[in-house]
Amino acid sequence: MNFELNILGCGSAKPTTRHQPTSQILNVRGKFFMIDCGEGVQAQMQRMGLSMMSVGHIFISHNHGDHVFGLPGLIGTMDLLGRTAELHIHGPQQVGELLEFLAHTYYSDIQFKVLFHPVDTRKHALVYEDRSITVHSIPLQHRLPTCGYLFREKPNLPHIRREMIDAFGIPVSQINNIKAGASWTAEDGTVIPHERLTTPATPSRSYAYCSDTVYLPELKDIVGGVDLLYHEATYFHERVLRAGQTMHTTAVQAATLARDAGVKKLCIGHFSASIKDENSLLGEAQSIFPNTVLANEGLVISI
Amino acid sequence: MNFELNILGCGSAKPTTRHQPTSQILNVRGKFFMIDCGEGVQAQMQRMGLSMMSVGHIFISHNHGDHVFGLPGLIGTMDLLGRTAELHIHGPQQVGELLEFLAHTYYSDIQFKVLFHPVDTRKHALVYEDRSITVHSIPLQHRLPTCGYLFREKPNLPHIRREMIDAFGIPVSQINNIKAGASWTAEDGTVIPHERLTTPATPSRSYAYCSDTVYLPELKDIVGGVDLLYHEATYFHERVLRAGQTMHTTAVQAATLARDAGVKKLCIGHFSASIKDENSLLGEAQSIFPNTVLANEGLVISI
Numbered sequence: 001m002n003f004e005l006n007i008l009g010c011g012s013a014k015p016t017t018r019h020q021p022t023s024q025i026l027n028v029r030g031k032f033f034m035i036d037c038g039e040g041v042q043a044q045m046q047r048m049g050l051s052m053m054s055v056g057h058i059f060i061s062h063n064h065g066d067h068v069f070g071l072p073g074l075i076g077t078m079d080l081l082g083r084t085a086e087l088h089i090h091g092p093q094q095v096g097e098l099l100e101f102l103a104h105t106y107y108s109d110i111q112f113k114v115l116f117h118p119v120d121t122r123k124h125a126l127v128y129e130d131r132s133i134t135v136h137s138i139p140l141q142h143r144l145p146t147c148g149y150l151f152r153e154k155p156n157l158p159h160i161r162r163e164m165i166d167a168f169g170i171p172v173s174q175i176n177n178i179k180a181g182a183s184w185t186a187e188d189g190t191v192i193p194h195e196r197l198t199t200p201a202t203p204s205r206s207y208a209y210c211s212d213t214v215y216l217p218e219l220k221d222i223v224g225g226v227d228l229l230y231h232e233a234t235y236f237h238e239r240v241l242r243a244g245q246t247m248h249t250t251a252v253q254a255a256t257l258a259r260d261a262g263v264k265k266l267c268i269g270h271f272s273a274s275i276k277d278e279n280s281l282l283g284e285a286q287s288i289f290p291n292t293v294l295a296n297e298g299l300v301i302s303i
Numbered sequence: 304m305n306f307e308l309n310i311l312g313c314g315s316a317k318p319t320t321r322h323q324p325t326s327q328i329l330n331v332r333g334k335f336f337m338i339d340c341g342e343g344v345q346a347q348m349q350r351m352g353l354s355m356m357s358v359g360h361i362f363i364s365h366n367h368g369d370h371v372f373g374l375p376g377l378i379g380t381m382d383l384l385g386r387t388a389e390l391h392i393h394g395p396q397q398v399g400e401l402l403e404f405l406a407h408t409y410y411s412d413i414q415f416k417v418l419f420h421p422v423d424t425r426k427h428a429l430v431y432e433d434r435s436i437t438v439h440s441i442p443l444q445h446r447l448p449t450c451g452y453l454f455r456e457k458p459n460l461p462h463i464r465r466e467m468i469d470a471f472g473i474p475v476s477q478i479n480n481i482k483a484g485a486s487w488t489a490e491d492g493t494v495i496p497h498e499r500l501t502t503p504a505t506p507s508r509s510y511a512y513c514s515d516t517v518y519l520p521e522l523k524d525i526v527g528g529v530d531l532l533y534h535e536a537t538y539f540h541e542r543v544l545r546a547g548q549t550m551h552t553t554a555v556q557a558a559t560l561a562r563d564a565g566v567k568k569l570c571i572g573h574f575s576a577s578i579k580d581e582n583s584l585l586g587e588a589q590s591i592f593p594n595t596v597l598a599n600e601g602l603v604i605s606i
Contacts, residue, residue, distance in 0.1 A: 014383045015346060039345070039373070042342070043323065043343060065375055069342075073324075081317070105397075106366075
């Protein structure tokens with residue numbers, strides 16, 4: 001079952017020929033959760049063969065242009081493509097102003113609803129839930145209200161041992177009960193315990209997105225142990241003062257958080273336009289947290 | 304002296320992997336006049352090596368997203384790049400609403416002025432003039448107020464014949480007077496007429512942009528004889544009814560206008576996403592107006 005991150009853009013605000021502004025898609029079993037929506041997402045999705053119609057929810061970190069200016073065109077294109085399904089957009093209150101303006105000025109007659117769900121960026125709280133996953137906000141600190149998002153699969157059910165089902169002649173109608181924890185009583189009264197009929201569930205997977213933000217060591221409690229952490233790493237550590245002034249993070253800081261939080265893998269992005277040698281940036285991060293990779297347009301990380 | 308058209312995008316509203324939404328830059332002696340500003344212009348300018356800081360004026364045809372959604376990001380990037388020079392944006396009144404929203408919501412503290420100049424799309428009138436060129440609006444008919452733009456170099460001055468200047472010992476200080484039409488009176492009273500001291504001026508060049516619009520045969524009076532006409536050609540002629548319904552033009556219609564207006568060259572663009580074989584579209588146009596070319600991202604046409 002898919003649980004994979006697609007990087008559409010991982011540059012910072014000043015555009016370069018190397019990177020697009022920020023956007024990602026977390027593909028959870030074919031449902032696309034978009035995270036941030038910088039200019040050019042449509043073109044990038046087409047290049048990567050990702051359907052715009054599969055996006056049901058968009059989670060916006062903050063209302064800076066390089067994280068939202070793909071929304072106007074994306075909404076229009078979804079309408080041109082004949083969308084009728086609701087589109088849910090989650091984000092800080094300010095994002096609602098953009099959506100209201102678009103609805104009023106460009107999209108008064110589109111054929112689907114765009115529903116805005118304001119997120120309180122000061123809280124670590126549940127912002128979305130369905131049968132498969134939960135999404136919690138992660139309070140961040142940037143130049144305007146900003147939050148990250150933590151995606152967690154719900155606990156999976158154990159796997160049925162097909163050979164045991166056959167051996168005991170258990171009817172197909174009972175399989176869901178057994179998955180849910182039931183044992184099986186044979187006709188002779190023998191009880192075959194749940195544990196003999198199943199193998200343990202696949203561990204549920206998790207992904208945390210943290211951009212844009214200053215270095216917040218306390219995030220280790222929220223993102224602790226996640227399978228993948230995406231964290232901004234706008235600057236080399238020699239520019240740590242600049243990072244603080246602009247409320248961004250260095251690669252060393254991102255890696256320190258990954259190490260302290262005991263995450264399984266770190267992906268760094270939101271590279272300053274001034275950074276030409278990203279491998280050196282990666283080296284800085286890996287010196288602290290070896291299992292670090294560089295984001296790049298088109299990168300897909302299966303979790 | 305440059306007078307060249309740079310195509311940044313020539314697709315229509317529905318994005319494809321082949322084309323970006325509409326935008327162009329007319330480079331007049333190093334001054335960049337942008338025409339329409341679809342999403343992705345910044346990335347395309349960087350690919351083409353065109354500096355965003357050289358754009359002084361932007362002319363918008365109409366307030367559909369595929370012609371304006373590059374503006375939000377472009378303005379922000381100009382500020383990040385340290386722009387202080389005024390940016391002038393010309394277009395139908397509705398474009399002003401977008402600029403007002405951006406100024407209020409995203410750009411209350413940028414370091415340069417964005418000045419909006421509303422254009423009456425029903426009139427063929429002067430909308431801009433400097434020492435080198437004039438720009439006139441071209442009334443078009445689309446689903447909301449729309450106009451094209453006609454760029455004309457002002458008449459050039461004649462060229463000085465350097466060898467005559469030397470032969471008659473004419474001081475450098477007199478050259479501008481001679482260019483402007485003066486003759487020269489030598490010390491012995493001989494008058495050397497202006498025509499002997501100069502060769503005729505380079506003809507002044509002209510470019511007309513018409514997109515989006517239904518076919519308007521009467522435009523031939525306005526664009527008559529221009530060096531280059533860019534005209535939308537959204538559809539094959541077999542879809543002429545669809546063109547009428549959506550208020551667009553077919554390649555045959557664009558070529559008919561070019562022929563009837565006696566333009567020197569036609570460039571067609573704004574291709575429907577449904578068109579895979581653009582060479583056939585070109586063939587349709589060339590059957591009526593042979594000197595037609597297809598627009599394409601990165602194309603530069605020197606006029």
